[in-house]
Amino acid sequence: MKNYTQLTTEEKKQIRTLGELKVAGYQSKSIKQELRDNLIEKLKSGESPFPEIWGYEETVIPELERGILSMHNINLLGLRGQAKTRIARLLVNLLDDVIPVVEGSDLNDDPLQPLSYKAKELISEKGDDTVISWWEREDRYTEKLATPDVSVADLIGDIDPIKAAANKLSYSDERVIHYGLIPRSHRGLFVINELPDLQPRIQVSLFNILQEGDIQIRGFKLRLPLDIQFVFTANPEDYTNRGSIVTPLKDRIETQIITHYPKDLQIAKKITEQEANIKPAQKDTIAVNEVVRNLIEQIAFEARSNEFVDEKSGVSARLTISAMENLYSAAERRILINNEASTYVRVADLIGTIPAITGKIELVYEGEQEGAGEVAQSLISKAIRKQYINYFPSPEQAKKQGDNIYQPIVEWFGDGYKVDLIHAASDEKFRKVLDSVPNLRKIVEKKYPNETLEEIYFRMEFILHGLAEFSQLSKHNLTSSMSFSDLLTGMMNFSDDEDL
Template sequence: MKIENINTLGELKKSGYQSKTIKDELRNNLREKIKSGIPTFEGVHGFENTVIPELERAILSRHNINLLGLRGQAKTRLARKMIELLDEYIPYVSGSEINDDPLNPISRFAKDLIDEKGDTTPISWLHRSERFFEKLATPDVTVADLIGDVDPIKAANLKLSYADDRVIHFGMIPRANRCIFVINELPDLQARIQVALFNILQEGDIQIRGFKVRMPLDMQFVFTANPEDYTNRGSIVTPLKDRIGSQILTHYPESLKIARKITEQEAKLDTAQNDTVYVPSLAKDLLEQISFEARESEFIDHKSGVSARMSITAYQNLLSTAERRALKAGVDRTTLRLSDFMGIIPSITGKVELVYEGEQEGAAAVAESLIASAVRTIFPAYFPKIEKLEKPNDKTPYSDLVEWFFAESGFELLDDCSDEDYQNILGAIVPLEILLKEYQADLAKEDKFFMKEFILWGLVEYRKLSKDRTDDGYQFKDIYGSYISKL
């Protein structure tokens, strides 16, 4: 069907076009995708076996949907992806405020126009990208915003009585007829406003300032809500919950692999940054592990959650830290260092809600502890586990390295030292090189020095070495020498 040749109601009828509801559109197109094996909701990772099947079942059931989950769990992204399940174009009566279906008009304007012009009634075509409406539920939202109100200016201009329904100014919901309408953070919507949605969801009629306008709106509602809001700011009134067909729980990524995929997709780095900074695979795992540690931390409010945005902004800050160092050194390319992770602290402190104990520790201290915990968690995946209790004379894989620090009194690693100095400092530690060859023999050359620094940070976390922050870098020492120097 060539829509450019269909401009009137008569031409639309001749084309054989048949009306269908938006829920049937979504259902039919989803059926075709599933039958053809085409992935739905592409670009949303980690939900393939959990959230997406539930969402598909809800769409097949023609349900209005409530996506319930903590912040940063792709709730709005899922809703926006539903646009891809709509028909590419649909016809509507030209000039209609509420996208009237030419074959099934519901507004007075469209009905009067069709009665007057018949098959010559002009029609226009609406692309699916224009069929998505979104409203953030804030306390100042009114019934007039969502449903509509009497417009005194329209009444004056048209010289109409307030008893005439043509003086109605439609709100966002009627104007989103035949569209997907998303209300974000539904519990923040005042209870009296939620009540105004009852009839729209169930019976389809709306009431504006005493006008009972029987308008069977054709809409797909998607609501999003955060469980924390139920206790902190508001709740979804029970009769409204009863009218929402499916409530679907979202969740955070369940593995580092999925988390990495999300971060790399969403970070949106420019080519110059990617070309300047080489990021070892271990660094990416470490970055994602920080979010996992935060979600388990005793200092962070679990009910508030730790958004996936934390990893995204932390990754951006991490690369910017290395990029800044390269620019200061006047080099075109550098490799990320573990000490660059101090640059992500502002990304962490702004993304977590601390409990009382966390407030006492301080946001920056909590952020540093999360980085340290991530190192500790990942370390055994690359090197032999360090036991808490070891016999005094037993030789471990790390004994020679610890003895080197005891003999050499450690070293200082400056934040802005050149790549050459950085490599020379770490390269001078012979036991570190031996340890790397024994347990990470196949390691890529570019990852070598990051892994060496990772070993040192790991030994610090397992109380084999000490690490002190100076004004412009880190000082690594053997743990006993550090203790003695503080006496």
């Protein structure tokens, strides 16, 4: 007969009584030991325990693995949008497929180590005939967002007077307790998001569970050695401020791990591509190049170092995810308006990402004075300026050199010409407008001789934006279009608008 550890999940589920479980050779194991053993197996086999988590391979993941091997409770400390909750949820992958529980027990009791009164009573009455059920891996995960209204009753439990009256029980009897989320997570993962938001008295009840293994409910003291893997998440500003967290609780969380934002654009792009919900119809009809993907990520990088954005609040990775979704939708809207079969994304489509940006950044006082929309447009401009020099010569450097490739373009605008790129214009009209600018296409074809037609026009537009960001041309974002003109003319028009 196979040993319990050799049984498949389906073979385990065939075991229905405590006696059969003993015969199979089942041995009790704490959840921390279970996580440790399964992590060891994955590391030995070269399998990643945390798939689809990018940028943490040399920082957060090794620290997390060391915490699990040490059988510690874990606190993930970082700004918003740093995959803290996602990491916590992936810990489920390190649990056994199923574990046995006493059927009908209150606390998912281990058949060999019953904890609740009901489980002990069942085993005492039925012995080896006690019915066993199986707890699935996914069901062993519990998550709670800490909010000021969370009570001790929610997390720990409370005395149920109706149960006491119905069963004619004294309030000193364990059976009158209605257990909260934490006791019901016995032998499972329990995650508390934004830990400092819990009231101090609830934090005190938590460190009692973590260290002493007992709970107190309205004066009812009960020794309850719960077997739980705790994972906490918190924001550094809240966590380190005096009074936001009870010090003894902080002391009892053995491993603290600092998370961070992606350190380079390539990692950031992988995250956005993985998480963005781009519809199949959008992927089939809209072509997006690497330049735009880099620009989207650069916006977030610029925001994280911008003087108008609150650094302590952070800039979530959800900014770029939402921005990418909006970018596709901006191009899709243009297809629908013009009844076209497909389109190529434009630099001007970044205007469509402004609602995603303004909704994901917290501004300091000066930023509020400037206005969220203005700050968002400034971030887009800075991103274009930063990325432009990766694809074309810097206009500032070209101007200093004898052979300025941009000179014919700047002079053409200086003769009084201007370009209006309408956001909803068809591809045909869009190209016609760009073709009116002398030397623009020539620069692109010389620098990129093997580009497709769509890519050529994209880069032609990109040059106009780049010249504007390097103060060679004037650019005005209007409601339905983007206008490029001579720098001096643009400044005079802007002054006229101010007077109006």
